[in-house]
Amino acid sequence: MTTRYTKDHEYVRVEGDAGIVGISDYAQAQLGDVVFVELPAVGKTLAKGAEAAVVExxxxxxxxxxxxxxxxxxxxxxxxxxxxxxxEDAAGRGWFLKLRITNPSELDGLLTEEQYQEFVKSIS
Incomplete structure (x- = not known):
């Protein structure tokens, strides 16, 4: 199982041809207390970089x-x-959605765990 990150603090945890998407622990800490989450409809097709959910x-x-x-x-x-x-558990029970990955090569452009931690250090 591989987890990759974006510089917008989303993660995708890859399990076979599926990916579990959420926000990083850093992102939830920056947001503060989450009071509402708007999730997409099951069956919706999302393009890389498209809005997938809203967190308030x-x-x-x-x-x-x-x-x-x-x-x-x-x-x-x-x-x-x-x-x-x-x-409470951004990387675990606090995941947002699961999607079938249609273009696995897009994962190559995302940050590894180590790269993401270095990125967070550089902006903190």
Whole structure:
């Protein structure tokens, strides 16, 4: 299982031909307390870089962009009732959506865990 990151602080955890998408722990910390998450419809096709979801916190509303292209297979309905799960476990139970990756080569342009940590250090 591989996890890749964008410079907008989304991650995609690759499992076979599917990817689980969410925001990084750094992103949830910057947002503060998450109070609402708007998720896409299952079956929706997303292009890399397109808006995939919206997350609202006590500080701001922010778009979550698709790190790779794909079709939404599943959304995390837990977030509708308990959006704070994103703050508690961004990389685990706080995932946003699962998609079927349609262009695996797009993963090559994303940051590895180490590259992402270096990027976060450079902006902190």
């Amino acid at each position: 916190s006590v500080k701001a509303a922010s778009e979550v962009y698709a790190p790779v292209s794909g079709e939404v297979l599943e959304v995390n309905s837990l977030l509708e009732d308990t959006p704070g799960t994103v703050n």
